[in-house]
Amino acid sequence: MLVDSHCHLDFPDFAEDLDGIVTRAAAAGVGRLVTISTRVRRLPELLAIAERFDNVYCSVGTHPHNADEEDGIAAEELIALTSHPKVVALGEAGLDNFYDHGSKDAQERGFHAHIAAARATGLPLVIHTREADEQCGRILEQEMAQGRFQAVLHCYTGGRELAMKAIDLGLHISFTGIVTFKKSDALRALAAEVPADRIMVETDAPYLAPGKFRGKRNEPAYVVETAKVLAEARGVSFEEFSRQTTETFFKLFSKVPRPEVLA
Template identity: 75%
Template sequence: MLVDSHCHLDFPDFAEDLDGIVARARAAGIGRMVSISTRVRRHDALLAIAERYDDVVCSVGTHPHHVAEETDVTLDELLARAAHPKVVAIGEAGLDYFYDYGPRDLQAASFLIHVDAARKSGLPLVIHTREADADMQRMLEEEAAKGPFVAVLHCYTGGRELALRAVELGHSIGFTGIVTFKKSDALRALAAELPADRILVETDAPYLAPGKFRGKRNEPAYVVETARVLAETRGVTPEAFAAQTTENFFRLFSKTPRPVEAAA
């Protein structure tokens, strides 16, 4: 079994084919899919998808691209929404200095609210960080000093220093299809170096289809290809890698119910 720890099933790309997307994921051995929130103001629609499928769960949060739209999101609202049985994580939230769609001060302020929500709820924080290694590392260190919380730096494309420091602080690193691209040698080297118990696999679907499917709309079933490349990179069998990353997922996303066969 594998888990797609980060996808966006509420995005319009999937609206006409959601049953097919989920069916193909199941056929590929994907036991759980986490559909990640990008706008709290659209969370009800995301939650409806999670409630529709037994093997889909979700998060709640504001993506850094949308912080200017959601300056009214409060800690109390995040905690209230996080109490729902299908909400297993906070985020995605963080810093994106590549696109800079959200003012950086608002990105930072929103991120800190999400960190606090993760800390108070006990749920993992899904972190988006792009071209912001120094500020993200500083904020993670400062927040760690205030009290424990756990997180995954999803769709990781940052530097080695941030990744290793995040792991030291107790966090995990999520890899997408980017790790399968021909020019991703440095990312594969990092994936080979990280502790086995801190790696997650994800699609970030509908984006970033792995090399075998490059140019197509990504979907949760394709996480199998990313896992295959990562297993090869780390010198382990696909079966061992699947077992390790699935266990990593359920340890971090501990509110997510395990499939009956996995729990036995």
């Protein structure tokens, strides 16, 4: 069994095919899906999807691209919204210096608020960080000194220094279909270094389809292809990699019910 720990089932790309998406994922052995929030104010839309499917869960949070739009949402509001049984994580929140969306100050305020909510609830924070390694690492160190929290750096494409700093802080690293691209040798080498109990796999669907499907709309079933490449890079069998990453997922996303048997 595999898990897609990060997809966006509420995006318009999936509107006409949601039942098929979830059915194909299950047929491919992907037993749990987490649809990740990009706007707190759209949580009802995510909950409608999560409540529709037994194996789908969601997060609540503000993507850094939307930081100005949702600037000022306090940790207390985030904490209150996690009371729903299907809300199993905070985020995605963080820092993005690649696109000119969301002012840096608003992004950083939102990042701190989400970390505070993660610390208070014990739920994992899904971190988006792009071209912000130094700033992200600084904030993570400062915040961890104020009290531990759980988090995963999702869709990781940053440098080795930030990855190792996150691991030293007790955090997790997750990889997408980018790791399957021909020019991703350095990223695969980094993925091979990540401890077995800190690595996860995701799609970030509908974006970043793995190499076999590149150019097409991504979907949770395709997480299998990314897992195959990561297993090869790490020198383990696909079955062992699936077992390791799924076990790590359930430890981190502890609010998601485990199946009786992890296939």
